[in-house]
Amino acid sequence: MKLIKKAKHGLKRLWNILARTDMLVLPGQLAFFFLLATVPTVTLIAYGASLFNVSMDFISNFLLKAFGSDIASLITPMINDIHFSLEFLIPLFVAFYAASGGASSIIVTSNQLLNFENSSFLKRKIKGLIMTFILISLIVFLLLVPAFGDKFIELIEYVNMNQTVTNTIVFIINVSKGPISWLVIFFLVKIIYTMAPDKRMSSSYTTKGSIFTTLGFIVITYIYSYYVNNVAHYDLLYGGLSHFVVLMIWFYLIAYIVTIGIAINAEELENRQKLAAKKEENKQ
Numbered sequence: 615m616k617l618i619k620k621a622k623h624g625l626k627r628l629w630n631i632l633a634r635t636d637m638l639v640l641p642g643q644l645a646f647f648f649l650l651a652t653v654p655t656v657t658l659i660a661y662g663a664s665l666f667n668v669s670m671d672f673i674s675n676f677l678l679k680a681f682g683s684d685i686a687s688l689i690t691p692m693i694n695d696i697h698f699s700l701e702f703l704i705p706l707f708v709a710f711y712a713a714s715g716g717a718s719s720i721i722v723t724s725n726q727l728l729n730f731e732n733s734s735f736l737k738r739k740i741k742g743l744i745m746t747f748i749l750i751s752l753i754v755f756l757l758l759v760p761a762f763g764d765k766f767i768e769l770i771e772y773v774n775m776n777q778t779v780t781n782t783i784v785f786i787i788n789v790s791k792g793p794i795s796w797l798v799i800f801f802l803v804k805i806i807y808t809m810a811p812d813k814r815m816s817s818s819y820t821t822k823g824s825i826f827t828t829l830g831f832i833v834i835t836y837i838y839s840y841y842v843n844n845v846a847h848y849d850l851l852y853g854g855l856s857h858f859v860v861l862m863i864w865f866y867l868i869a870y871i872v873t874i875g876i877a878i879n880a881e882e883l884e885n886r887q888k889l890a891a892k893k894e895e896n897k898q
Contacts, residue, residue, distance in 0.1 A: 640723050644869030647716025654709035655750050676769050717745035724810035727880035733812040745809055752802045759790050761839040800828040807879055819883045827875035838864040
C-alpha cells in the first residue's frame with residue numbers, strides 16, 4: 615500500500631510539473647538557442663582542431679557520418695578557411711552572446727519557480743555566458759561520447775594519424791562511455807542547476823532534478839543515436855530535411871527535460887521549506 619501511495623504521489627507531482635505554464639514556453643526557447651549555438655560551437659571546435667593540425671576534412675567527415683549530408687553541407691562551408699582575426703572573433707562573440715539567451719531563460723525561470731528576485735541585467739548576462747559554455751560542453755559531450763562515440767572512433771582509426779595519438783583518443787572515448795559518461799553528465803547538469811538561481815543555495819536541493827535530467831539525457835540520446843544510425847527510411851517523410859528535423863526534435867526533448875529538472879528542484883526546495891517550518895512548529 616505504501617508503495618502504491620508513493621507511486622500515486624510521484625505521478626501527481628509529475629503531472630503538476632508538466633501542467634506548469636513554464637513547460638509551454640521554456641523548452642521551445644532553449645531548443646532555439648541550442649540551434650543558435652551550433653554553428654559558433656562547431657566553428658570554435660574546428661579552429662581548435664586546426665591548431666593541432668587536424669584537417670578540416672576530418673571534421674567534415676565526422677559531421678557527414680554523424681548528421682548526414684544535409685546538416686554537414688550547411689555547416690562545412692562556415693568552418694573552411696578559418697583564420698584568427700577580428701573578423702573571426704566578433705561574429706563568434708555575437709553568436710555566443712545571442713545563444714546565451716537560453717541560459718538567461720533558465721536563470722529567470724529558476725528565479726520564478728523559487729520565488730527569488732532577478733539580479734541586474736549585466737550580472738545575469740555574465741552568468742548566462744558562463745552557463746552557455748557549460749551547456750555547450752554538455753551538448754558536445756553528449757554528441758561525441760554517448761551518441762556518436764563509435765562513429766568518432768571509426769573515423770579516427772580510418773584517418774592516417776599517429777598511432778599513439780589514435781590509441782589514446784580511442785582509449786579515452788571507450789573509457790568515457792557507460793557509468794563514467796553518466797557521472798560527467800550529472801556533474802555538468804548539477805553545476806548548471808546550482809548556478810542558475812540568483813541566490814546562493816546548497817547544491818543538495820538540485821540532486822533529484824539532476825538525477826532525473828541525467829537519466830533523461832542518457833535515454834533520449836541513446837534513442838536519438840539508434841534512430842540516426844539504424845532507421846533507414848525516416849527520410850521519406852521530410853526528404854532532405856530529415857536529419858535536421860531529427861536533430862531539432864532531440865534539442866527540444868533535451869530542453870524539455872532541463873525544464874522538468876528545474877521544476878523538480880523547485881518542488882524539492884518547497885517541500886524542504888515546509889518540512890523545516892513544520893519542525894519549527896513542533897518545537898514550539
